Amino acid sequence: MAHLLVVESWVGSMSRLLPRAIGEGGHEFTFVTRDLHHYLRGAGSAGPHPLLAARNIITADTNDMDELLPHLERLHAVLAFDGVVSSCDYYLPAVARIADRLGLPGPTVEAIEGACRKDLTRRVLAEAGVPGPRFALCADTAQAAAAAREIGYPLVVKPVDLCAGMLVREVRDERELELACRALAEFPVNARGQDRTPSVLVEELLTGPEVSVETVSFGGVMGVVGVTDKSIGGAPAFIETGHMFPAGIAPESEGGAVDTAVAAVKALGLDRVVCHTEIKLTPGGPKVVEVNPRPAGNRITELVRHVTGIDLAAACVDVALGRTPDLTPRPTGVHSAAIAFLLPDTTGTLTGIQGADEVRAQPGVVELTLAEPGRAVRAATSNNEYLGHIMTADTRGSGAREAAERLIARLHPTYEEGPAEEGPPEEGSAEECSVEPSAVPA
Secondary structure, eight states: OOEEEEEOOOSSHHHHHHHHHHHHTTOEEEEEESOHHHHHHTTGGGSSOGGGGOSEEEEOOTTOHHHHHHHHHHHHHHHOOOEEEOSOGGGHHHHHHHHHHHTOSOOOHHHHHHHHSHHHHHHHHHHHTOOOOOEEEESSHHHHHHHHHHHOSSEEEEESSOOTTTTOEEEOSHHHHHHHHHHHHTOOBOTTSOBOOOOEEEEEOOOSOEEEEEEEEETTEEEEEEEEEEEEESTTSOEEEEEEESOOSOHHHHHHHHHHHHHHHHHHTOOSEEEEEEEEEETTEEEEEEEESSOOTTTHHHHHHHHHOOOHHHHHHHHHTTOOOOOOOOOOSOSEEEEEEEOOOSSEEEEEEETHHHHHTSTTEEEEEEOOTTOEEOOOSSGGGOOEEEEEEESSSSOHHHHHHHHHTTOEEEEEEOOOOSSOOOTTGGGOSOOOBOOOOO
16 A cells, blocks of 8 residues: 655546545545645535545645645655645646655656746747747736737737636737736736746747647656547637547547657656647647646546546556556447536526536436536636536447537526626636536446
């Protein structure tokens, strides 16, 4: 039995999958957090959050590495950790530093920091010749305007250190650019209390279908698990409205996406890590959107598991323990699996979602998860505002996406209108909904 250290987490999907994978692997874990109430609030109606089933729960300031590292070093001498993990993007650099300090398996600090900071990713990949958009890192609006004139409108403005599409915007002129830069300046601290880097990344707008490549690297060997395609909406924001695995794209497009993702992961020096690399299939060829050094969110890992039998959460645990992950596909009877997300289109309080009982009874439905009445909502601007999702499986072919999109259209939220909330929503709430799984069709 191994003993893992889990450092913070989202409170939804992957934070539930990781404890499951740890338990199914015959292991145990200690959970360390700066705010236990965050996870008590996120438990939902299904009972205590799985993270609270840890062998030990430690309260410590996970944002202060000068305090955290020696504290965990003392705990390690007593509890003997075998590996360290997190499902929260904001703590992946901390996990790498902890692994380095305690002599535990893991990727290098430099590699993780290079992947978690979007500007560093761009520089590393550009130097390595991995295709991506033209870009500029800007300290203020004036620099951003100068970069925009050189790159050309329309373009993309994004933070270097947020996730879930937070404050990522397409801008078409200097006025929209100014508004996007102002929104970033007005959000100086993320939802976990960490100071943000105030720089702005200005990028060429990439056009074409978007996919992600799911990989696992261990001991210098990279396993490609597959390619997921995604639907994007919500312009001028970039909101993921759905995914399907495997991607319904031509073999040559899939091969190009895989080659580009593998080159990006290698250029960043990532090893002993599960990666989720997003690629745009542009008219000029595949180009990297970003590299995420952790398993995919938005239940993509479950799409992969339903189709291939490969458990990416278990692979994440294995590589954190310094063990070769099992990436052997197994027959599941499922040819494609898809997820579609329900998005609010107004501001107010959710009073209900019509059509849920009818949709839940449809063949091929694997999961239907919906927010409960009483939730404050506003029109979606990122992946953080989902009202729920439907997951479908097709045992015959690639029809899972069509089924998911058809069924999500039958769900109709109702609202009591109210005033708009101030500021961006909390990061990670894309994973906040509880999950109601049902059996995968035979």
